[in-house]
Amino acid sequence: MRVGLLGRKIGMTQIFQEDGTAVPITVLECGPCTVLQVRTDEVDGYHAVQLGFDDKKRKNATQAERGHAKKVDAEPKRYVKEIRQAGPVDVTAGTTLTVEAFSEIKNVDVTGVSKGRGFSGVMKRHGFRGLRATHGVKRMHRHPGSSGPSADPSRTRKGIRKPGQHGNAQVTVRNLEIVRVDPTNNLLLLRGAVPGPNGGYLTVRQTNKG
Amino acid sequence: MQNRFLTAVEQGSMKEKLPKFEIGDTVDVHVRILEGDKERIQIFNGVVIARSGGGTREMFVVRRIVQGEGVERKFPIHSPRIADIVVKRSGKVRRAKLYFLRERSGKAVRLKERFNTGAALADAKAAKAERKAAKVAAKAAKADAKAAAKAEAGK
Numbered sequence: 247m248r249v250g251l252l253g254r255k256i257g258m259t260q261i262f263q264e265d266g267t268a269v270p271i272t273v274l275e276c277g278p279c280t281v282l283q284v285r286t287d288e289v290d291g292y293h294a295v296q297l298g299f300d301d302k303k304r305k306n307a308t309q310a311e312r313g314h315a316k317k318v319d320a321e322p323k324r325y326v327k328e329i330r331q332a333g334p335v336d337v338t339a340g341t342t343l344t345v346e347a348f349s350e351i352k353n354v355d356v357t358g359v360s361k362g363r364g365f366s367g368v369m370k371r372h373g374f375r376g377l378r379a380t381h382g383v384k385r386m387h388r389h390p391g392s393s394g395p396s397a398d399p400s401r402t403r404k405g406i407r408k409p410g411q412h413g414n415a416q417v418t419v420r421n422l423e424i425v426r427v428d429p430t431n432n433l434l435l436l437r438g439a440v441p442g443p444n445g446g447y448l449t450v451r452q453t454n455k456g
Numbered sequence: 457m458q459n460r461f462l463t464a465v466e467q468g469s470m471k472e473k474l475p476k477f478e479i480g481d482t483v484d485v486h487v488r489i490l491e492g493d494k495e496r497i498q499i500f501n502g503v504v505i506a507r508s509g510g511g512t513r514e515m516f517v518v519r520r521i522v523q524g525e526g527v528e529r530k531f532p533i534h535s536p537r538i539a540d541i542v543v544k545r546s547g548k549v550r551r552a553k554l555y556f557l558r559e560r561s562g563k564a565v566r567l568k569e570r571f572n573t574g575a576a577l578a579d580a581k582a583a584k585a586e587r588k589a590a591k592v593a594a595k596a597a598k599a600d601a602k603a604a605a606k607a608e609a610g611k
Contacts, residue, residue: 256459256461256462257459257462259462259465259466259511259512259513260469260512260513261465261466261468261469262469262512262532262535264536265536266488266535266536266537268512268532268535271465273459273461273462273465275461428465431461431464433461433465435465444459
């Protein structure tokens with residue numbers, strides 16, 4: 247079974263190892279998650295475990311959400327995601343998974359929604375270098391420059407990087423090392439950064455890399 | 457305000473008892489150095505010219521003059537590699553960052569000494585007594601170990 251949980255980003259800090267090396271870490275509040283449904287090949291055409299994290303007020307939930315949660319005797323959840331599985335799993339709907347599920351696992355993939363940066367220019371969005379600050383450059387300092395050849399092909403080729411919406415998109419960071427699992431506070435400490443703002447929801451899965 | 461979980465995580469990596477020192481103090485920083493599998497302590501002596509950061513990330517900068525050349529080292533306060541920080545002399549200063557010392561050379565680098573009075577004096581005395589007690593305890597432990605070893609050998 248591919249172990250996965252839902253959680254929330256708390257923030258980043260650093261901790262020291264015994265030999266004195268500082269480790270940059272992200273602290274996640276991970277679980278407890280309720281298994282809302284188990285998808286099976288016979289019924290749904292694929293295998294997956296549907297998890298819910300963080301209770302929602304009943305008055306804010308739709309009738310559909312309330313009914314779905316009621317089937318497993320749980321509160322409606324704010325963050326619901328499925329963890330795809332390769333085959334049938336021995337988890338039943340209604341059980342609760344905690345961060346201890348990760349105690350045997352070394353590396354994880356983390357999926358979340360990156361910080362939105364709105365409509366951004368090419369320097370911020372794609373790391374273009376812009377034009378020169380002086381030497382006769384006129385009001386074009388952060389421009390992309392040319393976007394391709396002229397009369398032939400007399401059109402802009404597909405895939406040219408341009409300004410546009412930057413961030414606020416799903417991002418997955420793969421193969422992050424688990425530094426520590428803290429079951430008393432439901433905390434998961436990962437080495438490195440994860441997408442999104444502090445407080446943002448995340449899906450954490452056992453990695454399928456390496 | 458920082459999240460309580462974050463604070464809890466940081467707490468585990470922070471030293472419970474931080475040696476007390478201030479900006480302008482001349483200090484001995486005891487740095488643990490690993491040579492192969494042997495550990496020894498190197499002392500870096502100089503003036504504390506800045507402190508920055510908070511939590512586990514708090515750092516301090518020590519400046520000294522080596523052969524007429526200014527040398528600065530920045531240490532993480534909570535690093536396990538910092539064994540101890542001993543205040544040798546307190547300097548009388550009026551600001552938090554002593555970057556103006558970088559432009560000075562020779563006798564101008566010296567800071568006027570601050571002599572402890574009142575509460576600060578009591579603090580310093582307590583710290584000294586504690587250090588002494590620790591030393592005595594270490595010695596006693598060593599003696600005990602020696603005696604035990606001897607007894608073992610005697611058998």
